[in-house]
Amino acid sequence: MNWLLLLEQVLNGFQLGLLLFLLAAGLTLVFGIMDMVNLAHGSLYMMGAYFCATFTNWTGSFLIAAILTLPAVFLVGVVVEIVALRNLYARDHLDQVLATFGLILFFNELTRLIWGPIGLSIPLPEFLSTTVEIIPGVPYPTFRLAIILVGFLVAALLYFIVSRTRLGMLVRAGASNRDMIGALGINIRLLFTLVFGLGAALAGLAGLMAGPILSVEIGMGESILILTLVVIVIGGIGSIKGAFIAAIIIGLIDTVGRSFLPEILKLFIAEDSAATAAPAISSMMIYLLMALVLAIKPQGLFPPKGVGR
Amino acid sequence: MTLSIRFFINAALLIILALVPFLTDWAGDSFYTGLVSRILILAIAALSLNLLIGYGGMVSFGHAAYIGVGAYVVGIGAFHAFEDGIDWMLNGYFQLFTTLAVSAVIALIIGAISLRTRGVYFIMITMAFSQMLYFTAVGVETYGADDGLTIYSRSDMMGLIDLNDEKSLYYLIFVSLLAVLYLMHRLVGSQFGNVIRGTKSNEARMRAIGYSPYKYRLTAFVIAGIIAGYAGFLMANLSDFVSPDMMHWTRSGDLIIMIVLGGIANLFGPLYGAVVFLMLGELLSSIPLTIGGLSVGEYWQLIFGPLLIFIVLYARNGIDSFLPGKGRRT
Amino acid sequence: MTAPDILVVDKLVKHYDGLLATDDLSLKVREGELHAIIGPNGAGKTTLIKQLTGEIASDSGSVLFGGKNIHRLSESERSHIGLARSFQITSLFKDFTVLENVILAVQAHKGHSFRFWKKVDQDRTLTDPALDILRRLKLEDRKDELVSALSHGEQRQLELAVALATEPKMLLLDEPMAGMSGEDSARLVGTLAELKTHYSILLIEHDMDAVFSLADRITVLVYGQAIATGTPDEIRENAEVRQAYLGEEA
Numbered sequence: 001m002n003w004l005l006l007l008e009q010v011l012n013g014f015q016l017g018l019l020l021f022l023l024a025a026g027l028t029l030v031f032g033i034m035d036m037v038n039l040a041h042g043s044l045y046m047m048g049a050y051f052c053a054t055f056t057n058w059t060g061s062f063l064i065a066a067i068l069t070l071p072a073v074f075l076v077g078v079v080v081e082i083v084a085l086r087n088l089y090a091r092d093h094l095d096q097v098l099a100t101f102g103l104i105l106f107f108n109e110l111t112r113l114i115w116g117p118i119g120l121s122i123p124l125p126e127f128l129s130t131t132v133e134i135i136p137g138v139p140y141p142t143f144r145l146a147i148i149l150v151g152f153l154v155a156a157l158l159y160f161i162v163s164r165t166r167l168g169m170l171v172r173a174g175a176s177n178r179d180m181i182g183a184l185g186i187n188i189r190l191l192f193t194l195v196f197g198l199g200a201a202l203a204g205l206a207g208l209m210a211g212p213i214l215s216v217e218i219g220m221g222e223s224i225l226i227l228t229l230v231v232i233v234i235g236g237i238g239s240i241k242g243a244f245i246a247a248i249i250i251g252l253i254d255t256v257g258r259s260f261l262p263e264i265l266k267l268f269i270a271e272d273s274a275a276t277a278a279p280a281i282s283s284m285m286i287y288l289l290m291a292l293v294l295a296i297k298p299q300g301l302f303p304p305k306g307v308g309r
Numbered sequence: 310m311t312l313s314i315r316f317f318i319n320a321a322l323l324i325i326l327a328l329v330p331f332l333t334d335w336a337g338d339s340f341y342t343g344l345v346s347r348i349l350i351l352a353i354a355a356l357s358l359n360l361l362i363g364y365g366g367m368v369s370f371g372h373a374a375y376i377g378v379g380a381y382v383v384g385i386g387a388f389h390a391f392e393d394g395i396d397w398m399l400n401g402y403f404q405l406f407t408t409l410a411v412s413a414v415i416a417l418i419i420g421a422i423s424l425r426t427r428g429v430y431f432i433m434i435t436m437a438f439s440q441m442l443y444f445t446a447v448g449v450e451t452y453g454a455d456d457g458l459t460i461y462s463r464s465d466m467m468g469l470i471d472l473n474d475e476k477s478l479y480y481l482i483f484v485s486l487l488a489v490l491y492l493m494h495r496l497v498g499s500q501f502g503n504v505i506r507g508t509k510s511n512e513a514r515m516r517a518i519g520y521s522p523y524k525y526r527l528t529a530f531v532i533a534g535i536i537a538g539y540a541g542f543l544m545a546n547l548s549d550f551v552s553p554d555m556m557h558w559t560r561s562g563d564l565i566i567m568i569v570l571g572g573i574a575n576l577f578g579p580l581y582g583a584v585v586f587l588m589l590g591e592l593l594s595s596i597p598l599t600i601g602g603l604s605v606g607e608y609w610q611l612i613f614g615p616l617l618i619f620i621v622l623y624a625r626n627g628i629d630s631f632l633p634g635k636g637r638r639t
Numbered sequence: 640m641t642a643p644d645i646l647v648v649d650k651l652v653k654h655y656d657g658l659l660a661t662d663d664l665s666l667k668v669r670e671g672e673l674h675a676i677i678g679p680n681g682a683g684k685t686t687l688i689k690q691l692t693g694e695i696a697s698d699s700g701s702v703l704f705g706g707k708n709i710h711r712l713s714e715s716e717r718s719h720i721g722l723a724r725s726f727q728i729t730s731l732f733k734d735f736t737v738l739e740n741v742i743l744a745v746q747a748h749k750g751h752s753f754r755f756w757k758k759v760d761q762d763r764t765l766t767d768p769a770l771d772i773l774r775r776l777k778l779e780d781r782k783d784e785l786v787s788a789l790s791h792g793e794q795r796q797l798e799l800a801v802a803l804a805t806e807p808k809m810l811l812l813d814e815p816m817a818g819m820s821g822e823d824s825a826r827l828v829g830t831l832a833e834l835k836t837h838y839s840i841l842l843i844e845h846d847m848d849a850v851f852s853l854a855d856r857i858t859v860l861v862y863g864q865a866i867a868t869g870t871p872d873e874i875r876e877n878a879e880v881r882q883a884y885l886g887e888e889a
Contacts, residue, residue: 037429084618091621093429094368098569099621101562106614113608226440226558233433280448287441291422294434298426500746500754500762507743510732517692517730518805519718519747528753 004138009256011134015144017251018151022206023228024235024243025158026199029171032238032304034089034192039100040080041228042221043107044200048073048207049216050111053120062125062212069208070201077200081193089192108218119217122208147209154205155244162240171195172304227254230290236300246301250286257282319577326483330476342475343547348587349482350543353489355567355579357536362565363574364497365529366509370432371419371439372564375534377446377556378415379408379541384458384551391461401464401472408542409535415442416534420527436558446553457552464546472546482543486580489536494576496532505529566617589613642670644703645809645839646691651700653686653863660686661697662863668809673835675842675850678860684843685727687860688811691841692724693717705808719748721808725801727817727843729794731786737797738782741769744804769804776800776830792823799830809839816846824849851875 027041051072055065084103088096124143131139162168170191207221214220231250235242261282265274293301325332326345333341354376361367383404390399397403419438426434452458463472472478496502508515508522515522545551554560563586571582593609605612646668653661660683668674676684689695691702693714702709709717732740742759745768746752759765773779776796781789789797795815802810815831816824828849834840835853844850850857851871858868859880867877874880 031429035429037432087622093432094362094565094569094573095621095625097368097370097432097562098566099618101559101566102614102617102621104614105610105617109608109611109614113603113611222559226436229433230437233430233437237429276450277448280445283444283448284441287437287444290437291434291441294426294430295422298430300430495756495758498758498760499756500752500759500765502755503739503743503746503759504752507732507735510734511730513694514726514730514732514801515743515747516714517694517718517724517726518744518801519715520752521713521715525752 005259006256007134007138008140009259010252011140011144011148013252013255014248015147015151015251016255017248018148018155019206019210020224020228020231020251021151021155021244021247022202023224024231024247025155025240026196026202027228028232028235028238028240028243029195030199031232033171033195036085036089037093037096037100038085039097039225040103040107041199041203042223042225043104044073044077044080044203044221045207045210045224046107046111046218046221047076048204049122049211049220050115050120050207051204052208052211053122053216054115056122062122062128065122066205066208069204073204073207074197074201077203078193078197080200081196085196086189086192104222107221111218117218119215122211122216124212143212147213150205150209154202158240167191167194227286230286232300234290234293234300236302236304238304239300239302242300242302250289253285253289254282257285261285322577322580323487326486330479339475342479344587344591346475346479346482346547347544348583349486350540350547351564351567351587352580352583353482353486353543354537354540355564355571355583356486356489356493357533357540358564359568359574359579360493360496360505360529360533362568363578364502364509365505365526367424367526367530368432368435368565369423369530369533369561370436370558370565371442371561372435372533372537373558373560374439374442374556375412375416375537376541376544376560377442377551377553378412379538379543380545380551380555381446381452381458381541382408382411382538383464383542383545384460385452386464387460387462388452388458399462399465401466404464405539405542408538412534412538412541413531416531417527420530420534424523424526424530436561439556439561440558443553443556443558446556453552455553457550457554460545460549460551463549464542478543478546482547485539485543490576490580497576501525501528570620642672644668645670645705646841647703648687648691649701649703651687651690651702652698653683653690653695654698655686659863661690661700664700664860664863664865666858666865666868668839668841669855670839671835672855673831673840673842673853675844675854675857676860677844677847677850677857681862682860683863684860685813686863688724688813688841688843691717691811692722715747718805718807721806722811723802723805723807723809724811725798725813725815727813729791729798731794731797731801733786736783736785737778737789738766738769738773740786740797741772741800741804742766744801745769745772748804748806772800772804775803775833792819792826795819795823795827796830799827803834807838809841810834812840812842812844814843814845816844816849828853 023041023045027038030036030038048069051069052062052065055068056062059065059068080103084099088099128143128146130142132142132145134140134145162171227250231246232243234250235244235246258279262274262278265278265281269277326349329345330342333339354372358369358372361369386398386404389395419435423431423434423438446452447455466472470477470481472481497506504515504520504522504525508520508526512522541555544555567582567586568579569582570585571578571580590609590613593612594606596606596609598605644667648664648666651661651664652659664687676687678684686695690697693709693712704717704720704722707720709720712720732743735743742765745765746759749764770779770782773782776799778793778796778800781793786794786797795817799812799815816827819827824846831840831842831853842850842854854871856868856870857874858865859874860866867874867880869877
């Protein structure tokens with residue numbers, strides 16, 4: 001086995017995992033606090049990528065574009081929450097699934113209308129498109145390393161906010177006991193809108209960072225949405241810690257699995273059938289993991305106390 | 310027994326559906342026979358899903374997977390008959406039996422695990438399983454992977470019925486729809502249906518009065534899977550094509566939309582829902598309106614998306630709320 | 640000569656997040672008696688019922704029903720050996736009619752329900768017993784109403800009807816009079832007086848007039864512990880009870 005390749009793939013796994021975490025963090029809070037299924041979270045991720053592509057085009061600088069994108073997606077999130085989602089919190093999951101499904105259709109079509117059916121690309125500035133030697137002789141793309149750093153920073157910041165601040169206290173209280181924050185006399189509507197906007201901004205951040213690596217295209221939100229849902233369900237709905245751990249696991253399994261499964265399979269079956277079976281099996285692995293986790297722990301790995309009783 | 314207005318509307322719809330091939334012959338446009346066939350097949354699948362969602366409160370978000378399974382059985386059978394000359398794989402009864410058996414086994418496995426969970430977890434795990442099947446189909450190069458399989462010859466029903474004849478196929482679909490409607494009618498009113506509906510209404514009380522709902526829910530899950538698999542069998546024969554896209558999670562979303570559009574826990578609801586959903590798509594996409602150089606029809610989902618939200622928010626019983634007379638209470 | 644015990648609760652314990660809801664509780668209910676449990680709010684009365692029906696698992700202790708240890712039985716299995724409960728907060732099948740509610744309970748005790756074809760409402764083995772029970776509880780003329788169309792008092796009657804339809808040996812009634820008007824309660828006291836000639840009953844109730852007029856024996860529960868058991872007269876005289884409980888209200 002190629003150890004250097006493994007190291008690179010592990011880093012890639014962390015990078016995917018952290019992107020997933022950025023998406024999952026907002027989504028799991030919305031799930032946990034408002035008991036709301038939001039399928040349109042991927043659309044906010046897509047908005048992040050498209051906004052960033054456009055702003056990069058206007059300003060000529062990826063960094064300025066990134067800084068502009070965050071408040072823009074925050075705003076989109078707030079508007080979506082006020083116009084559509086706010087009225088859905090009290091509804092059953094079926095209604096929420098349908099209405100947010102409608103939002104996906106709307107966002108996809110709107111994107112096609114504004115930006116056209118062909119995808120965009122986000123050019124990176126010089127200093128981010130180089131490589132860094134992580135250990136002597138092993139180059140790794142600077143931008144991917146930056147994603148990992150930003151991901152960890154945001155995760156740490158979120159951890160701080162959720163565990164140390166008043167907002168975080170309310171959020172945690174909300175995830176385990178929805179009636180309680182109402183009893184505290186907090187303006188719940190405002191809290192929900194803020195949390196949703198924050199979640200949207202995080203999704204936008206994930207989108208703008210994924211943009212230069214993957215491609216900026218319609219439907220990019222859906223494939224990653226499903227991965228994100230898997231992450232929060234494995235982690236336990238409403239749990240930031242669970243989302244973080246599950247995101248890293250999923251990121252690693254998906255990335256490392258894809259590059260090493262063919263090698264591993266060759267040990268058991270003929271080479272050409274290994275080559276054809278491997279991609280399918282590696283795509284399925286995370287779903288298998290999720291099924292396994294739920295079969296053993298129907299509430300995920302870290303079910304917040306009081307939820308789902 | 311009094312006959313309500315609703316009864317006559319339903320009867321009128323069925324009579325019109327029975328006449329569709331002749332109507333389109335008369336209009337000289339056979340395109341619509343195909344479209345209506347498609348609607349009826351999806352209605353069959355939506356009817357089966359309504360047993361879970363509407364009557365049982367089990368929001369399964371992976372029901373399209375069974376349509377895919379059924380369709381792939383036909384596709385793979387035709388593939389081996391065509392490529393390898395294995396003629397018996399084209400046998401319609403063999404294909405049908407395999408479809409039903411495979412969908413039953415898959416539904417049994419998925420249901421056995423998924424039904425241990427509740428609420429959002431159930432929605433997500435059923436979706437995850439359907440994505441597993443989707444990626445399986447995408448991954449198998451032999452059967453076309455992403456691109457799917459073209460079916461060069463339809464199921465051979467040994468002279469009992471010729472599926473290559475559009476009219477015969479249409480009537481097979483139509484009769485199947487009637488059968489599934491009647492089956493659902495009996496099922497929902499039976500002791501079994503009573504348990505399924507009771508568990509949706511109040512699971513805690515069901516346990517307290519002596520039921521263990523799990524095995525009944527699992528049975529419903531398998532029945533629904535088998536019927537959706539059968540819908541896939543019909544779909545493959547209608548479209549002569551099968552691809553992973555049929556199992557994509559958004560297709561499962563479409564089925565849920567049909568149920569809600571038609572009015573949940575209503576026997577005929579999924580049929581109306583399927584009609585409205587597909588007709589709306591046809592209609593909106595052919596709006597001959599152009600605003601500022603942009604064709605409205607081309608961007609019809611821009612209208613459909615918000616419409617869906619509007620329906621969820623303000624017309625919760627779907628088109629059921631617009632039809633006169635009361636259907637089965639919801 | 641006293642009747643044998645139908646229910647024997649021995650040293651039952653239940654913790655909730657460090658709080659003792661049921662604290663080493665022992666209790667015996669004789670066959671055919673109406674045994675009332677009274678106690679201030681938070682004494683652990685509903686928790687006890689849930690432990691008896693198996694809705695929540697006990698930490699330790701044992702429950703014998705008809706001489707048999709029911710520790711390992713699930714909630715539905717306990718229903719099948721003759722334990723039935725009613726709920727403090729009405730727990731009915733809201734989108735079903737009155738008759739359908741009772742049928743559902745009757746059906747649960749007529750073997751399995753894997754019967755896919757025959758219409759329930761045309762099956763007289765189900766409708767006849769259900770109608771009998773509705774007649775007993777004077778709900779017969781409301782049989783085709785949806786639950787939501789019933790008054791609160793009628794819903795409480797139906798709550799009881801659903802429990803009776805499971806052909807129980809013993810009824811666990813969790814505040815059957817909760818939220819009832821004086822007139823409705825009086826009617827229910829009449830119903831319970833009639834029921835106690837057919838069933839062993841464990842009654843949790845805050846309405847002291849009803850308890851003292853109906854009960855053969857009373858157990859007083861405070862902080863998860865039984866502090867006294869005796870006839871209504873004995874309980875009235877008991878100094879500890881007066882201090883701990885009745886004293887607050889008198």
